[in-house]
Amino acid sequence: MKKLWRKLETKRWFQISKAIVAIITILAALSGSWTAVYYGTSALYRWIGWQPDHYWEQMINMFLGLVLLFAIMQIIMLFVGHRHVEISRSLTEAMRRIAKGDFKVRLEVGNQDRGPFEHIIHEINHMAVELDEMEQLRQEFISDVSHEIQSPLTSISGFARALRNEQLPREMKAEYLRIIESESIRLSKLSDNLLKLASLESDKHPFEPKRYRLDRQLGSLILACEPQWVEKSIEMNVDLDENFVVADEDLMSQVWINLISNAIKFTPNGGTIHIELRLLDGALVFKIQDTGIGISEESRELIFQRFYKADKSRNRKAGGSGLGLSLVKKIVQLHNGCITVESTIGNGATFKVTLPQKANEEINGT
Structure with missing residues (x-):
């Protein structure tokens, strides 16, 4: 039986078939993990009567999905041949690091025959790159929001302190109050636009087209x-x-x-x-x-x-x-x-x- 198996392994069509089965299995596990987590967390949120905002909902689903995929991969490893154990461990370690927020992780393909795992390695690397870009955008967004908020707050605080001066001329008081009002309106518009963008991007904003x-x-x-x-x-x-x-x-x-x-x-x-x-x-x-x-x-x-x-x-x-x-x-x-x-x-x-x-x-x- 072993001789027959080894003989089959030399056949190209057999190797291709194994690769297809392995890829389908892992992709199914990946898809199943994300699907299970998505519907599972949705049901849990409805049950406890609490719904996180869009960003944290994504982060929670991503983390739980990776944890579930990690568990599934551990089970799959029990059925993987000795030749692919090392690769499976590398994949598992990469997924663990990504789950912890290390999006700089990259798996090397090298010149070795990675068999059915080569496509998965490329997909994990691609996923890590996209998550890394999303994290950079998030950090830039937080930095930009902080900067835009800090500027009017500084003006409001400074002119409010100046208004404590009882000897300040009436004209200057009126001008300082105008600036404070203007900066307050600017903050209000910033907050309003941020909420609108978040609502539109969450696909939960009411969309009511009419003629x-x-x-x-x-x-x-x-x-x-x-x-x-x-x-x-x-x-x-x-x-x-x-x-x-x-x-x-x-x-x-x-x-x-x-x-x-x-x-x-x-x-x-x-x-x-x-x-x-x-x-x-x-x-x-x-x-x-x-x-x-x-x-x-x-x-x-x-x-x-x-x-x-x-x-x-x-x-x-x-x-x-x-x-x-x-x-x-x-x-x-x-x-x-x-x-x-x-x-x-x-x-x-x-x-x-x-x-x-x-x-x-x-x-x-x-």
């Missing part, structure tokens, strides 16, 4: 911003074709308000803003073009990232947090649309939002 006149929505929002562009003597050229859209009206209003406010904010006194809405090839296309300072090529690639500011000094002066365009992009993607920007330094910027043809087909069918 409505997009040109009317845009017109009313432009009029709502009239005091801002009149104050700066900005010429507003608006050309909106009559068009219906199927979308979440409240969410889309945040998109338009952000884009219109940014255009006004970065357009100098006496500048011009062009806004248009067209139906092109079955897709709704919204464009807003300003004559502001423009955006560099480097910044265009990063402008939709959280907390990124193409002009940090001006953004801070205007009270921006760098979250607005991230929120805009997330909402547009939620509607299966896309947003792009064209700009060069000194020549203003043009933002274009395209809503997909599918939505318009649904409208035409109503």
Whole structure:
């Protein structure tokens, strides 16, 4: 029997079959671990009446999933031949380190014949790289939030201490109170945008699309911003074709308000803003073009990232947090649309939002 087994092991088709079975087994264990943990923890949360936030829910599920996979791999090791025991131990050690938060772990493939484990090694390395990138993004996010919160808090604290001076002139007191109020509003907006982003990314945000006149929505929002562009003597050229859209009206209003406010904010006194809405090839296309300072090529690639500011000094002066365009992009993607920007330094910027043809087909069918 052993001779027959050894003879079969020399056959290529047999080796391929073994590899396929091993890969399916381990992938099934990995999938089963995550699935069991996901439904198990969900049931547990319902039973105890407590639900962690989205981040900690992911961390808990990841940790328990890895622990369960580790236990399953220990069982599998009992049935693995002596030739693969060392590799299995390396895999187990790697999973243990990842479970403890060491995402720098990497398994070496080398020149040896890893058999059915080679694909698993590559997958674990890939998973570790992605988890490491997520951890870096998390740390950067915490750092950015801390920085954005610290700045207005420092201003509020400093001016509040200054107001204790009873001999302070009334004009200065009024100015300090105005700054405190402005910084408080900035903190409130930062908190509100962070909550909105977290809600949208958790896929638990209420999404209520309906059919409505997009040109009317845009017109009313432009009029709502009239005091801002009149104050700066900005010429507003608006050309909106009559068009219906199927979308979440409240969410889309945040998109338009952000884009219109940014255009006004970065357009100098006496500048011009062009806004248009067209139906092109079955897709709704919204464009807003300003004559502001423009955006560099480097910044265009990063402008939709959280907390990124193409002009940090001006953004801070205007009270921006760098979250607005991230929120805009997330909402547009939620509607299966896309947003792009064209700009060069000194020549203003043009933002274009395209809503997909599918939505318009649904409208035409109503």
